[in-house]
Amino acid sequence: FDELDGRENARDLLRWYAHLLHQLDRPEESLAAVRQTLDLMDGTREQLLDTVDWLIEHETYVLVSELATRYPNQFGEFAMLQYRLAEAQMKQGDAEAAKQTVAKARAMKAEEPTEHIAMAVSLQERGLFEWAEGEYRLVIDNFPAASYYVLQSRFLMASMLHDLQRDNEAADMLEVALQTMDVDRNLQQMMELRTGMRVVNARAQMNYYRAEHLARQTEWEKVRENLTKAIEANPDDVDVVIAMYRVPNATDEWKADAMRRIQSAVNGFRAQIATIEPIQQRAPNPEVGRQLALLYNNLAWLIGNTTGDYAEAVRLSHKSLELVPDTAGYLDTLGRCYYAKGDYANAVKYQAQAVRLDPHTQQIRRQLDLFEKALAGKSSEAK
Structure with a gap:
């Protein structure tokens, strides 16, 4: 233990020294100092992964290849x-060497779908979406269509494609999964049991993704058709309600329906908060706190993206972060609520924090771009 502790201390000291040399614009000496840290390794997987991640983070890419050789x-x-x-x-x-290395990685444990799904999720979290897609497709293309692994891959990949604004492909991915489960009721029950996902929710998502794609094509009649299907499948899907509210040039009937659904959802969240809030206040509990934070966040997100008291939405969002700090999704909501309120400086401030915590979720990045443009526009108007 003492020897390991000593090696880690020496490694950290050398890394600090290398960073100092880098700041002094002495790159060759900095690289040499980092290279010395490689001699302190014992070659365990965990240690190698930790070292490689540090090297990539600090853009010392050449030493990753040296480690692979060692x-x-x-x-x-x-x-x-x-x-x-x-x-x-x-x-x-x-790019050619990277392509060959990816092929080697993909060929490993070809008979173990769980390994490839886990790898896809990991790659997605690092923003390596093309490689993540390759891992998902490997499972989809090489295992039985009605297996849990293929269906799980379809659901996960659909979510990724939606975040990348490839919504038509995301909808197609879910459509095949739903068709497969429609044939076998037992398969549907198994998926719901193992994932906690309800099939009606997935059906709503499929139609919502289709509507998002059609909205970018400005095919508003088809957008309304798909949103209607989505809300019929899952009346509680807040993102569908928000999309209904945002449909341009809608009929009075459509607008009234959207407002009714917003109010119904708001009332539902308020009722749940009124039930759980006193419980948490009487006897604070981490799990109850997380449930309450989610309700605060969901209500704030709904108001911030539609209509209502935006100052209240900001307060609710802050309360969610008091219960569950440093949560990218909740900071994303807070940014949106400040944006709705017209406070673009705070919108950018909190959205930037969300991006730092979750740099590869594209929806979070898109919101930051939107808020920065709004702030820049406001600043130019003030001049």
Whole structure:
């Protein structure tokens, strides 16, 4: 233990020294100091992954290749290390080497779908969407269509495609999954049991994704058709209600229906908050606190994206973050609420925090872009 502790202290000291040299514009000496840290390793997977992540974060890509040469067995057996090597190669501009390394990683544990799904999720979290898609498709293309693994891959990939604004593909992905489950009621029950997902919610999502795609094509009649199907499948889907509210040039009947649904959802959230809030106040409990934070967030998100008391939405959003601090999704909501209120400076401030916590969720980044443009426009008007 003492020897390990001593090695880690020496490594941290060398990393600090390398950072100092880098700041002094002495890159060769900085690289040499980092290279010395590699001699302190014992080659465990966890240690290698930690080191590779540090090297990539600090843009010392050449040393990732050196590590792969030093530890060929570990890199040859652990797909995540192969993908990190490919990431370093890509960032060095060697696309062909990265492509070959990805092929090696993808070929590992070909008979274990859970490994490939976990890898896809990990790659997605790092913003490596093309490689994540490759892992999802590997499972979808090579295992039985009615298996849990393929259906899970379809649901996860659909969510990723939606975030990338590839909504028609996302809808197609869900449509095949739903058709597969429609044939086998037992399969539907198994998916609901294992994932906690309700099939009607997935059906609503499919139609919502289709509507999002059609909205970008400005095909508003088809947008309304798909949103109607979505809300019929799941009347509680807040994102569908928000999309209904935003449909332009809608009939009075459509607008009235959207407002009625907004009010119904608001009342539902308020009723749940009124039930849970006193329980949390009497006997604070982390799990109850998380439930309450989610309700605060959902109500704030609904108001911030539609109509209502935007100052209240800001307060609710802050309350969610008091219960569950440093949560990217809740900061994303807070940014939206400040934007709705017209406070663009705070919208940018909190949205930037959300991006720092979750840099690869594209919806969060898109909101930051929107808020920054609004702030810049307001600043130029003031001049």
